[in-house]
Amino acid sequence: MKGYTVQGDRILVTGGAGYIGSHTCKALAYAGYEPVVYDDLSNGHAEAVLWGPLVKGDVRDVDRLASTMSAHSISGVIHFAGLIEVGGSMRRPDLYWDHNVNGVAAVLSAMRQADVSRLIFSSTAAVYGTPAQPGLLSETDALGPINPYGDSKLAGERMIAASCNAFGLEAVALRYFNASGADPEGQIGEAHNPETHLIPLAIEAALSGQSLTVFGSDFPTPDGFCMRDYIHVADLARAHVLALGLDRIDGGFEAMNLGRGVGASVVEVIEAVGNACGRPPLHTIGPRRAGDPPMLVADPSRARARLEWRPEFDDLQTIIDTAVAWRRDRRFGVTSALPNAA
Ligand SMILES: NC(=O)c1ccc[n+]([C@@H]2O[C@H](COP(=O)([O-])OP(=O)(O)OC[C@H]3O[C@@H](n4cnc5c(N)ncnc54)[C@H](O)[C@@H]3O)[C@@H](O)[C@H]2O)c1
Known part of the structure; x- marks a missing residue:
């Protein structure tokens, strides 16, 4: 076989x-x-x-x-x-x-x-x-x-x-x-309902003027916010x-x-969403959620070696720009109310 x-x-x-x-x-x-x-x-x-x-x-x-x-x-x-x-x-x-x-x-x-x-x-x-x-x-x-x-x-x-x-x-x-992010040609993108991921929620907050709650600002990371890859x-x-x-x-x-092997904090994501949308998402800071690790960043060296794979979108702003472009011209999916959670 x-x-x-x-x-x-x-x-x-x-x-x-x-x-x-x-x-x-x-x-x-x-x-x-x-x-x-x-x-x-x-x-x-x-x-x-x-x-x-x-x-x-x-x-x-x-x-x-x-x-x-x-x-x-x-x-x-x-x-x-x-x-x-x-x-x-x-x-x-x-x-x-x-x-x-x-x-x-x-x-x-x-x-x-x-x-x-x-x-x-x-x-x-x-x-x-x-x-x-x-x-x-x-x-x-x-x-x-x-x-x-x-x-x-x-x-x-x-x-x-x-x-x-x-x-x-x-x-x-x-x-x-x-x-x-989303398909750079805009044919498809993220359309979860309900949405629970930070980037689309931050985009929704920036575009709608609603506020996003960020969980915790006292993590042992350089700026105190969770870092993800x-x-x-x-x-x-x-x-x-x-x-x-x-x-x-x-x-x-x-x-x-x-993963890219590079961490970005919640604040860096919020800033990049603000740049892409032309105005920053409103946000408030709530208490930490149980079970949120401070930092989750990949060592991607095995995939790089075995698959001869390198991320082509190796920059947070570019990734977020594709997500914002999709959200502005979305071909399917609905906007669910912004939950008071991210
Ligand atoms: N989105 C992320 O950041 C992320 C991170 C790590 C792992 N994953 C994994 O990647 C996979 C895809 O995630 P996604 O973000 O595209 O999710 P998604 O919800 O957009 O896609 C999952 C698809 O599975 C279908 N589905 C669910 N249950 C089914 C069932 N019983 N029978 C047939 N179809 C069913 C849904 O209709 C949906 O189209 C999941 O297995 C998830 O655990 C996602």
């Missing part, structure tokens, strides 16, 4: 109607692959499915997944579908385990049935939890999620690694740091295409961080 994929192959993209999935479909199409989106549209947008067919289905439905893989002669799978909110996972851990863990189990069973052997999995920096010390996080650092969302993604990684051992699957888990969604998308084409996956399973 061939593990790697080549141009012309059809790739099943679960969650391909969502934010990162739709950008990856565009990158796949430009690299000569044919993306087939599998999504229940619970949080995605049919308007974002522009580069191949959309199969509407639940990722926990093994039979439908397997028959879709066979019907479309799928050669590889990129699995994005799942629930993504840390706060939501604290309120409904059962739902997160159901969609995110049972979803992975179903994808693995269907791949086995349909004889598909290459899988790229959307993982997250949340698998690291709160780092023991400041610094760049590498894949060899301790894993210890601090919320059910992170637990469910780490459980997914472990189930995939075990399946690589058990039945010859080859998989890469890509641990994204903070996905941000913002990576452009088109750079994330390209990394998936490169991982699909790897001709060898060490030990059958590899995990790789995807």
Whole structure:
């Protein structure tokens, strides 16, 4: 069975109607692959499915997944579908385990049935939890999620690694740091509802004049605000295409961080949003949230070496400019009321 994929192959993209999935479909199409989106549209947008067919289905439905893989002669799978909110996972851990863990189990069973052997999995920096010390996080650092969302993604990684051992699957888990920005050509962008990510919330605040609450200004960071590693969604998308084409996956399973390796604080984000929008977002400072690590910044050297991947959008202002351009001329999605949270 061939593990790697080549141009012309059809790739099943679960969650391909969502934010990162739709950008990856565009990158796949430009690299000569044919993306087939599998999504229940619970949080995605049919308007974002522009580069191949959309199969509407639940990722926990093994039979439908397997028959879709066979019907479309799928050669590889990129699995994005799942629930993504840390706060939501604290309120409904059962739902997160159901969609995110049972979803992975179903994808693995269907791949086995349909004889598909290459899988790229959307993982997250949340698998690291709160780092023991400041610094760049590498894949060899301790894993210890601090919320059910992170637990469910780490459980997914472990189930995939075990399946690589058990039945010859080859998989890469890509641990994204903070996905941000939008398609530079403006076709697709971030349209979560509800939105919980800082950049789109800050843009909404700047454009609407509503106020944003920032949680904590007393972190042990240079300016006292949380620092995160913002990576452009088109750079994330390209990394998936490169991982699909790897001709060898060490030990059958590899995990790789995807970030720029540069931290930006909440205040730096707010300033960059203000520059892009022409006026700064109003914001107030609230108390820290439980479980917010001061700093989450990737050491991306493994992905750089293994995928020969470098972020093309290597500057926070440019990343945010693409997000603002999308928000000003958005082709789908609604503006939800700005929650008093960021
Ligand atoms: N956005 C980030 O910053 C970030 C960071 C790290 C990891 N991730 C991971 O990346 C992946 C994609 O995130 P996103 O921001 O694009 O989210 P998104 O909500 O925009 O996309 C997820 C897609 O999955 C679909 N979906 C959800 N449950 C489903 C189910 N049971 N069956 C079929 N489809 C289902 C939704 O309709 C949606 O289109 C997720 O797995 C997430 O955990 C995201």
